[in-house]
Amino acid sequence: MLMSQLYSPTLRETPAEAEIQSHKLMLRAGLLRRSATGIYTYLPLGLRVIRKVEAIIREEMDGIGGQEVLLPIVQPAELWHETGRWDDYGAEMFRLQDRQGRQFCLGPTHEEIVTALVRSEVRSYRQLPLRLYQIQNKYRDEIRPRFGLMRGREFIMKDMYSFDRDEEGLDKSYWDAYHAYQRIFARCGLEARPVEADSGAIGGDVTHEFMVLADAGEDLVLYCPACSYAANSERAEGVAIEPDTSLAQELETLTEVATPNASTIEQISAFLQVQPKDCIKTLIYLADGRPVAALIRGDHGLNEIKFQKHLGCSSLELADELTISETTGAPVGFAGPVGLKIPLYADYAVVNMYNAVVGANKEDHHLINANLNRDFQVKDFADLRETMPGDPCPRCAATLEGARGIEVGQVFKLGTKYSSALGATFLQENGTETPLIMGCYGIGVGRTVAAVIEKNYDEDGIIWPMSIAPYQVIVVPVSMKDQAQAEAATKLYQDLQKIGIEVVLDDRDERPGVKFKDADLIGFPIRVTIGSRSLEQGQMEIVLRRTKDKLSVPIAEVVPTIQALIKDGE
C-alpha cells in the first residue's frame, strides 16, 4: 500500500469527543470515525486490525470444533416472546416494525435465534455436541454510549453457543472455550484475567469474565493477592457475619431527633456528629411491583444484583416517590426500619450494629439508638452489599485488592434456560426427550482492539503487537525526490510484498518529520528509514516502534532482518 493512496486521515489534535486513550488514538490515527453516538465507521487501517483479531478468533474457535454461521441481525419478536425477554430486555433493545406491522428487534444477542435454529434440526444425542459461532454486529441502545469502541450501540462481537447432552458435556464445552479464550487474548498481546462474574440478564449460573486490568476499565475487579480468587465487584461475594457478642453495647433509649434539611447519610452523620458506619440506610425497592426494604450500613453500598437474586424476583427497581411516601409516611430521605410494615432484608453487616441512627419515617426526623430485635425485626439477613477493596477474601483470610478492568470476553453456562423456553429438545440414548444443555461464549472484537491500545501506547501514538498490526512495516524514504532513495525504497517495498510481508511505502512529498510522526501515531511495529547518507554507506535504518531501538543494517540484510523481527514479534 502506498501512503499517498491510503485512506487514513490522521489528526494532529485530539477530537473533543474522546475521553480515553484508545478512543483518542483510534480517531487520531485514522482508524475510526463517528457516524452517530456510539456508532462508528471503520476506516481501512481500523478494519485491518479488526479482521486480524477476527482471524485469530476463527482459528481458535475452529480449533475447538466450532462451526461458523451467520445469524440475522433483524430478529422476529415472537422468539423473544417465547423466552419472555421481549419485555425483560427493556429500553436497551432497538425495536422496529415491518410494513405489515410485525415487530422485530436488532439483535442485542442471539440466544433465541440460535436455539430456534437447532430446535428444528437437532433430534438425537448423536448430533451432539454442537458448537456454533458467528462474528456479527450487535445492537444495544445504551443509556450512555462512550469511550469509542469500548461501549458502543453498534458493536462487533463473536458469540459461540454450545449444545450438549449432559452436564459433563457442557463442562467440557465451557472449559474448552475458556482455554481458547486464554489463547486468543494472549495471541492479541493481551493479558486477560478470568474473573468470577455475574450472569446478569443472560441468565445461567457459572460464568467468568475475561478482564484486562487498565485504568480506562468500566468495571471494578476485586482480587485476592493470597489465593487465586478474582471477581467482578458486582459478583464478589461478601463474607457472612455472625452476631458477635463481644461487640454488644448497652442498649440506649430509642429517641426521635429533629434533623432539618438532613436526609443523606453524609448530612445526617455530620449533623448528629456520628460516623456513617453508625447509621443504617433504609432503601425502599419495588420487587415485582411490591415494596420491600433493604437495610445497609451507612458506609456501604447496596448491590442490586445480589438483592434481586436473594429475593428471586424478576424485576427490582428503586421505589418512586409516591410509593415511598405511601409506605413510610414521609418524603424521600427519612425511611427507617422502626414501624415499617413491609418486608425488611438486612445486609450481614447490620447484625453487629447497636444504637444506630435510622430514619424516623417522618419528615425532617431521625431516630437514634435504634436496635435490632428490640425496635425492629428483619425477615432475613443476606450478603446484599457491594464488596470493596479492603474486605476479606471469601476464600481465604487475606484482604481483597481492587483494580479497574475492561471486560473483553465472557463465558457462561446457560443450562436449559433457553432450550426449555423454546422447546429445543433431543432424544437421549434411552429414548427420553430432554432439553439441550447450552453454554454461550462472547468476545467483544472492537473492545478487544480498544483494550490492546489502552495497554500499548506512548506519547507518540499506538504501539501495535505484531500479531494484529494493520501493517507490519512502513518504508520511509527521507525524500522521494531523491532518485536513489526513491529507487531503493521502491525496491525494498516490492521485495517485502513478494514474500508476503504487509508493508506501506510512504511515497508522499512530505517533510521527514511529518512522515515519522504519522508512522509513530499509526503504530507500525517496524519502520525502515532510507536516507542519502546511510544509502551511501550501503545501509538502511530499522527503527522498532515499541523500544525505539535503531539498527543500521546492510542493505542486503534488511529483508532477512525484518523477517526475523516479525517472527520474534509473533
Ligand SMILES: [Zn+2]
Ligand atoms: Zn483469597
